[in-house]
Amino acid sequence: KRDRELSTPDPELVDRLLEEVKFSGLTLAVHQPLEYLARVAIVEEKRRKVLDLSYYCFKKRAQLSEYAAGAAFAHWSTEKQLNELSEIIAYKEGNWMDRAHAAVVKRLGTFKSERAHLMLIDAVERTSVTAEATAAMIAVGAPMEAVILKRYDRLTTDASEIACLKVLKEVGTEQSLPLLKKMAASDKYWHRSAAQEALKRIQDE
Numbered sequence: 001k002r003d004r005e006l007s008t009p010d011p012e013l014v015d016r017l018l019e020e021v022k023f024s025g026l027t028l029a030v031h032q033p034l035e036y037l038a039r040v041a042i043v044e045e046k047r048r049k050v051l052d053l054s055y056y057c058f059k060k061r062a063q064l065s066e067y068a069a070g071a072a073f074a075h076w077s078t079e080k081q082l083n084e085l086s087e088i089i090a091y092k093e094g095n096w097m098d099r100a101h102a103a104v105v106k107r108l109g110t111f112k113s114e115r116a117h118l119m120l121i122d123a124v125e126r127t128s129v130t131a132e133a134t135a136a137m138i139a140v141g142a143p144m145e146a147v148i149l150k151r152y153d154r155l156t157t158d159a160s161e162i163a164c165l166k167v168l169k170e171v172g173t174e175q176s177l178p179l180l181k182k183m184a185a186s187d188k189y190w191h192r193s194a195a196q197e198a199l200k201r202i203q204d205e
Contacts, residue, residue: 005041006040007041007043007125008041008042009041009042010040010041011043011045011046013040014037014040014043014046014050014124015046016039017033017036017040018033018035018046018048018049018050018053018182019114020032020060021033021034021037021053021057022053026057026060026175028064028065029062030057030065030068030069031065031067031068031133034054034057034065034068034069034071034072035068035071035072037072037075037091038068038071038074038075038103039048041074041111041178042075047076047078050072050073050076051073051076051081052075053130053159054069054070054071054072054073056075057069057071057109058073058088059202064096066091066097066100066190067095067096067097067098067099067100068096068100069100070088070097070100070103070104071089071099071103073085073088074088074100074103074104074106074107075103075107077107078086079111079112079113079116081113082113082115082116084118085104085108085160088101089101089104089119089123089126090101090102098129101123101126101128101129101132102129102204103122104123105123105132105133105137106136107135107137108120108123108135108136109135109137109139109140110139111140111145114143114147116149117137117140117144117147118147118151120133120136120137120144121137121148121151121155121164122148123132123136124137124155124160124163124164124195125155125156125157125158125159125160127157130159130163131161133163134163134166134167137163137164137167137171138167138170138171140171140174141171142172142173143173143176144167145161145168145171145172145173145176146175148164148167148168149175149176149178149179152179153162157189158190160176161183161201162190162191162192162194165180165183165191165194165195165198166194166197166198167192167199168180169198169201170198170201172201172202173202176197176198176200177203179195179200180195180198180202181195182195183195184196184199185189
């Protein structure tokens with residue numbers, strides 16, 4: 001039953017969860033329906049209500065359940081909510097909030113705008129979501145290449161640089177060759193290895 005609820009749009013279920021959120025009165029119990037809303041199938045006609053209520057709970061820091069509110073908001077968001085998603089991912093790292101940040105990053109990987117893709121570049125520098133941001137950039141596909149090439153020199157951590165090289169292995173084209181050749185000669189082993197693997201994949205095609 002649970003799998004069906006998560007995969008099949010169910011307006012009545014969403015309404016019930018929204019009522020549970022309201023009934024909780026922002027007590028500790030609010031996290032349970034919010035966590036469920038972060039996983040259920042999207043019901044388009046309920047999107048606005050879920051977004052409004054989950055964002056309200058996030059802003060009110062509902063009994064340390066802002067992580068669940070942030071994750072629910074991310075799950076139901078569209079590219080119209082990039083400002084709010086940016087606010088959520090900027091809100092304190094660590095503990096439970098990493099789950100909300102991961103949900104935001106995953107959602108960004110489904111968007112088409114350059115701004116969303118730039119947000120992924122910013123996210124990959126956060127060690128708590130580097131892996132999720134890498135996967136999301138690969139999910140974006142070809143459009144990610146130009147964004148990485150534009151921002152690579154401004155990355156500030158080894159982990160984010162290596163992550164972007166790994167993304168180029170999956171989505172890069174001949175446009176990436178100058179950067180990859182440069183990094184393939186790096187004195188840093190993991191940079192060199194990632195760049196060499198990307199070069200091999202592109203040049204073998």
